[in-house]
Amino acid sequence: MKIRYLLLHAYGTGGTIRTVLTQAGWMAEAGHEVEVVSAVRRRTTPGFPIPNGVRLCALVDQRAGIAAPRLHSRVLRRLRGHVVPRGEPAAAYFTPEVEAAIARWMRGLSEGVLVTTRPALNLLAVRHASSRVLMVAQEHMNYASHRQAVQRAIRRGYGRFDAVTVLTETDRADYERVLPGARIVRIPNAVHPMERALADHTSTIAVAAGRLVPQKGFDLLIPAFQRATEAHRDWRLRIFGAGVKRAELAALAAPRVELMGRSDAFHRELAASALYVLSSRFEGLPMVMIEAMAHGLPVVAFDCPTGPREVITHDVDGVLVPPQDVDALARAITELIEDEPRRRRLGAQAVRTVEAYSTRTVAPKWLELFNNLQTARRGVDHTPLS
Template sequence: MQVTFVIHAVTSGGAERVMSILANAWAAKGWSITLLTFDDGSAPPFYPINPQVKHIPLGVLGSSSNLLAATRHNIKRIRTLRSAIRASQPDIIVSFLDTTNVLTLLATQQLGIPVIVNEQIHPAMWSIGRIWEWLRQWSYPNASQVVAVTERALSYFSPQVQARGCVIPNPALAVESSEQPLTPYLAKPSLIAMGRLDGQKGFDLLLAAFAQLKDRHPEWTLTILGEGALRAELESLREQLELSDRVHFLGVVNNPNDFLKQADIFVMSSRFEGFPNALCEAMACGLAVISADCPSGPSEIIRHGVDGLLVPTENVSALAGAMERLMSDTEERNRLASHAPEVTERFSLEKIIEMWENLLAKVIQKRTNQYVTKVSLSQG
């Protein structure tokens, strides 16, 4: 099997993580895997890539100052991508993330190669701009398959797109227990959160909720892993809420599981998600978790009251209430934490890989049947 992946770059996001997992797994099986990225390759991939994967940076990533420049830039991207795809001679193409999916579908017109596009977030909650949205609605019906991470995410699209859509959640990887004593990263007891420092992740809501509890629970700290455009704004809010010695922004770390293992409670305050990998990672590490019941993902992952707690989205009081409930009750924390790692069974890598491989086989078989039918008609 020859599979070509397309993604903007292998940075620290969830889509990049899923893509690297699939590419590595299939390369380990002896498949011929090509990875096309839009960056120039100057920065190494954030996630490890199997040496057997042929990674080709195309050097077409960048921003444009106006619409005309953007149009020229994207035409160049399409041409460069089309040439690279043809050179990779794939049986099938798998593309990740909205605008990259559009460019991939435009680049593969008339090539006769099946294309699967993957959406990693709830499209209704994430604007890609009016022109890109029009192009997405126009191009997605040309995809062989549109993969969403939840039913709610897939329901955003037109009936025509949904007819060629399916749901494949992201894998929740089991976490190996360390036999060696871990470096003490966190002061105990500790809350922890993880994600990009942007509006989507709702860290402003988390800080406001924690501020309501700071006097009743003076021994607790909050650690936030991740980087983003709102860091300065969030640090300023931390000072305004008088949390400077209680909330720690540590940026992006390469060993998040070591931090998660040492925390007591994981909190996700997102305004919207797709299928949040950070939440799965926290549960795999055996943490009691609290999450906003945002669209989409948390309610598919957390079994409320069994392995975590769900609270209404953007409700600071409810978030603070759930946090205090677990901060005040060690027994309840431990009960939820004991069931949390079961997420790695429900969304195991083996199950998710099987779903993807079944999809690839289905798409390729459909293409083969269409080719045979076309040949039969031409000979008839």
């Protein structure tokens, strides 16, 4: 069958991009005709390798004006299209030109499976995609984290999809509640396949990673780590990632905290660390945390909505603390710093836990979903899907 994945910016380096490219690679390996389509293009070279057998193309090439959305965001907001709600975090990307290009492309599809990967793209598919195409909406963030305007649009539009896929059981329950009768399927993201060296539990390095934005809660993590290491001044916290809050976080960062930027060898950084900290205010399914667990790192995480509790069993393969409780986070970090045997015990179980997020576990779920949708469609109209 033909399977098309539509991303906002497939040439970037975000977690959703990496996950979707991995999925596309699985489908190509299974013998399907796979295309990844980028709504916009702002880089010449993709941030991640494109899997063998996967075709990549873009609808709107913005390389000549790559800085425009940041330099002229007020102008872009006035030039917003008509479908994407203002509360969608990437709404500024969806100018009339971009929305029109996506609409033309979607209207030209007449077969196969279309997978859209964020609310803005999902809502455009509801408006413009042909009923001859099997439509699958991916949600990479939890329903409750969306702003009210986006939630209203989801409730109005997502019922048209052949399936809506979510990452956690909590989110499946939320979507089943607001979309009665819709097909809601929980398929977690898979850990990116790689050779994994196990963590060095004798290290004095803690690690965290993510975009430097309020969601990730690094403004809470930095003071928590400082408190935790007042009596352990040989310990260091390394925060990997880039984003709009870098300057503010740099002002908070003290001698034992380092803002590392992006890393092309992050798996090596994980292996060189003794524990991982997730300080997010909310999540979809925190894949970097799961990758850390795959390296045998014990995790201390805010019990935020959603994701950490779906993966971690408290004091079995990690530690959960109340959301945004800086004191509790500091205490949990201190306890792990002072207890190397516990770090080893939690890390060993973490490796076993994340087997549920391996490629060999997750990939068949996508194949089963697409095959089931294709069979159901054929049973209704007897029209084969290419």
